Amino acid sequence: MPKETNRKMATVAMLVATFLVAIDVTVVSTAMPKIVADLSGLKLISWVFAIYTLTTSVTTPIYGKLADLFGRKIIFIIGVILFVLGSMLSGAAHTMAQLIWFRAFQGIGAGAVMPVTFTIIGDLFPGEQRARMQGVFSSIWGIAGLLGPLVGGFFVDHISWRWIFYINLPVGLVSLILITLFFHETLGERKSRKIDYFGAITFTIGISSLLYALLNGGSKYAWNSAPIYTLFAVAIIFIILFAILETKVTEPMLPPSLFKKPIILTSNLMVFLSSGVLIGVNVYLPMWIQTILGHSATSSGLTLMPMSIAWPLGATFAGRYMYKIGSKTTAVIGAVLIALGSTWLLALSLNSPYWYFVGIMIVIGLGMGYSTTPATVLVQSAVGWQMRGAATASNTFMRSVGQTVGVAVYGTIFNNTIVTYGEKVSGGKMSGESISGILNSNAAVSKLQPAVLEIIQKTLAHTLHNVFVLSFIIGLATLVVTLFLPSHAKVLEQQKQTKPSH
Template identity: 65%
Template sequence: MVKKTRRKMVSIAVMVSVLLVAIDTTIVTTAMPNIVKQLSGLKLISWVFAIYLLTTSVTTPIFGKLADLFGRKSIFIFGVALFVIGSMLSGAAQSMQQLIWFRAFQGIGAGAVMPLTLTIFGDLYTGEERAKMQGLFSSVWGIAGLLGPLAGGLFVDHISWRWIFYINVPVGIAAIGLILVFLHETQIEKTKKNIDYWGAALFTLAMGSLLYVLISGGESYAWNSATIISLFAVAAVFLILFIVVEAKAKEPMLPLSLFKSSVIVASNAVGFMASCVLIGVNVYLPVWIQTLLGHSATSSGLALMPMSFAWPLASTLAGQFMYRVGSKATAVFGAVLITAGSAWLVFIHTGSPYWYFVGIMIVIGFGMGCSSTPLTVLIQSAVGWNMRGAATASNMFSRSLGQTVGIAVFGTVFNNALNKYVQSHIPGGWQGGDISNALMSPGANIPASVLEQLRHGMAQSLHLIFILGFAISIVTLLASFMLPAHSKVLAQQQAD
């Protein structure tokens, strides 16, 4: 007798796993000052986050393809297990170097959890139900954005920062147990699997080199340094080899046929661009609020919080209405809102009221929610079961890559603009990196004329970032018009 999958219990299990992964970034951010105090290594703090992003990005497509070959259940359990082990090791770290390595291990597990959650939803639910589940998926991210800082603060203040990692262990084990008991797959073919080892290795080397360049370029190494140029060359060579191997592989890790689909190409392009805008707003709007308006970190965090409500709300509504008004129309509407929020951001100034920033986050968050749900449903509707994991993972990867590229480009533009302004307007050996510290130190003995110049330089540099973000949002809107019409989506779903 074939056991029947319990959809509700499986959905709970994958949602819990997503919550663990989603909350991990915000909870670690809150605890980092205390971690640095105990483990030292302030200069390595950015790598605690960057290495997690790098390993998650690289492994996402690999796990997506493995799920198509061996089934969702075994690969999902494997990913959660890696994440749990990485959490245990991170909690036990005795130095910043150890923590960075263990975070890398944790990121590998996260690379399986995110795409497979959406893939499992794609398997368990029909098209319209799937759209509604995307809203629930987005709600988990919103909850994580709210709970992460609070939970991190409670653990740090009352127990130990190590418990921000240890808490993942019992919850992760419970999720594994639910999947083991309640998820039963029937579509796995009992044939010999041809694993694309060469494709996976070449992809890892190519993307690892590229992402390392994007993360460390302009920070650890100058963009024109031999190290950065060499890594760019390595990434290009291995990417070309990867494409050659994938064209000949029996079971390619990232099937090139995916990119023949206009649905997948357009959806991934929109996801990539929207993620660029998102990371720019999330990183640089708090800088404006804290350094130019003089608000606290808590105040800037509260300004960002409305996105945690707007995104899941919009995603839920999009899942309910996209089959009435059309997938393309819903995604385009989301892109319009992202563009509108980005345009609003361009017009802020040092005298702008606080509610402007709250409003901007609501508009952009609502746009992201309206955009993300139809994109995922469109991609999963364009392929069959045996390629759904790889297709979903390609979208998750494009979003992750968008954030990585975005923060690298914005960081380079911001630092160059700020340093150029300082060198030409402010005497006395100031460096761009000193400005935020000076502006956030009320007791600093800085002449009023210099302080005003510092504020002007910071505002000018941040405005340049917001203008660039607005330009990218326009490209996002244009890319959304490349999406297929709703009738074509329905036809594809019926064919599947």
């Protein structure tokens, strides 16, 4: 007889793995000044984060399908091993270029951990319990957001920045031991377990080209430059080729049938849009606080903390009451809060008090918790075991792409407005490029003459207002899309039609 899974210990293994990946972003952010000082390569600093995001996003759907074909356990173990290996290599890096390559490797591992973790939770727990567990796992991201800067600061100040990567080894081993000993699954029989190699290759080339163009457009390359045009052309060609291939193969990497289900289509579009609001707030609110209000970098960073508390709270409440008030109602509450928070962004002015920013982070954080939990549960409920990995991965992937597209669009608006409005408000005394240069140097802002500082602050306030107008539009779009989610009764009927979890 096959061994039975110890749900409690398997869940602990998932929680440890989630914490491992979640804390990585905040820990690395805290340590970057010291890393740059040791390895040099300041111009490459953004790629330490961008390459990790790119490889994670591209591999997520691939791992989701592999988990459906070969089981969750083996794919999860492979993901954790790759993540830990990438961490060890990153800790041993001697140049910034090496660190970037090793972070890419680390991201390949992370691409498996998150979607497979949520898929396993979907397998282990039925509907209402599943919703509650999604809330618990969302809280891990909040805890990681709070502990990350503290852990990163401790290692940098008292040991070495390299230990922010090395510490992943013992933590990863704990997760691997627990999942090996306590999680057991019975794979459903399949006539074939063919890997969609051509689908994976065309998807990787197409999405990598798209994300690379979005990450570099307007910064490394002008949007109307040959490299960007080439990247978009490659992206379009290979994504179309991928879509055609998926209709021809027996085991498609992203089954086209997934996108014919209104629940999955609407949920994925919802998280894509809400992630666009999220990245705008996380990137640009601290900039307002630091440059316009004159607060320290630490203070501006702490502004993000209320979201780290509000999000898991929202996710916990959503998971607890979703099956009482309805999944659609829960998601709509989240979308309303996101829309209200993005509306509040429009009210910001040069005289806005600090508590406005804390309030905005709390409202949007609660909204994200209330909307993302039902989105994940609904996507998993719409399919049976053999497609749950791919469905969950599609949802995770759309969140990543939403943030990447958001960063690109916001960045374009920001850079263009700084140049045009900066020259206008200064009466031609300062060029847009000089204003942009000052904003890129926090040290320079504190030493500016009052007249110049006023120009900088007015320019930045107007620029960020334009950015927040787009956030407001995306927030409203999130609400509109959420209203099209199927009703709770229809979702329950869908669940009855799907096979029980293994």
